[in-house]
Amino acid sequence: MNVNKLPNESALTLSNQTLAQVPSFVDTPNYDRSAVEAGIVHIGVGGFHRAHQAVYCNELLKLANNNQWGICGIGLFEANRHLSQVLNQQDGLYTLLVRHPDGKVEHQIIGSLVEFILAPGNKQQAIDKLAAAQTKIISLTITEGGYNVNPADGTFNFENPDVQHDLAHPADPVTAFGYLAAGLKRRRDNNLPGVTILSCDNVQHNGDVAKKMLLSFIQKLDAELAQWVTEHVTFPNSMVDRITPQTTGEDIQYVEQLGVADEWPITCEPFMQWVIEDKFAQGRPNWDLVGAQFVDNVSPYEKMKLRLLNAGHSVLGILGALEGFATINDCVADATFSQFLLAYLDKEATATLEPVPGIDLTEYKKTVLARFANPNIQDSVGRICSESSAKIPKFILEAAVENSQNKQNVTLAALVIAAWCYTCDKQVDKLGNKINIQDEMTAQLTLAARGTNADVLSFLKLTSVFGDIVKNDHFVNAYIQAVHDVYTAKASVKALMQNQLN
């Protein structure tokens, strides 16, 4: 977070005690927070969770008889310490700024997060919470990379040193899987009923993936526990959506001008969507009363969202970084970028989609473009490009592989991957400015990309990101041409994008 604190003496420090004095134009929780129980434990309380699931829960808590569906957040990492301090000091309250394209801003204080545990230093407390009888749902936003999947074969990556640590020291976990295993073991040992593990990450079949990865891990640890989990725990798939940029110093100042001192407000777009498979072990909140959708099969919704919205973000982000654009709205304001994006969505992404019940894909794509264009969201290209090594395989490559198998067009995806290779190799945009992209795999990506001169396929041979796509001739042919074009154009990708449109 880019924090630029501006002390405003008269602003109210947000807490339970000051809630009643918050100006009336700010929507506040109208329910008794002291009566709310945390039936949901959520791992990974990033901005997205606070703009999405916590908001659905807040709306539901406003309706009668839903007190059991508050949230206890768990932060797994030391990096969550600041968040923990802020939330604890503000009694879990924070301000949501919903920014509309026309400049209108809705302000809302969200009260559904009633507890927060910083796991490092409080491991037992975190495990106790996962194992508490009151906990009916454990939800996750642990990021695409957090599922620890080997891209080459979809198996659990046991080589991860943190996983090895957790297998050797199951009572002292550091990974999400280690914590889940410890919490589930205690539930089983205490003869408690099972629980629902609800993945809210941008991963196709996120519930199935969570189940497969967790069971692989637990099987190694304790085969009987794995059997218990299979019988007692459910893993609904879900599709989640709301664009949530990183909080900035201006957001904090904006809230202060409203008269509220909130150290970590959240900004988001008006659009929100949540489609969930109705498969809960111990009941569930009626999120459908506040806009979520329960369905039997989430797959078409997930695929649509990942391949249109998330892929669209990566297409713009990767190409936009080379062009020197700072935000996604800057990218789509450029005609070549918006036309290229539409061409990618129409020619390469839509070709891989099945019909989605109740959704007109042409309309959906128009909405995606309009959402990206919202000038008040200012979603940074840096956020979109961060952790591309975990995102691009799921957002773009899976579709490219399907298109290759069907001998469909893959040249637009190939251009994006070639541009990503160039970025990892040279790390400067077309104006010569340094491109800084946060990625856990930066070292491997850079090394692989730097081999391109000697071996044009060097980048694609990074199997931990690309699986075995290098064996796919249809994609490889398009990629070789794209690498040649991008390296000749030296970061000036716009003309190459234009060529693809002619």
Ligand code: CS2
């Ligand atoms: C983005 C997502 O991380 C990304 O690259 O595409 O965070 C996106 O903004 C959300 O999935 C929107 O629901």
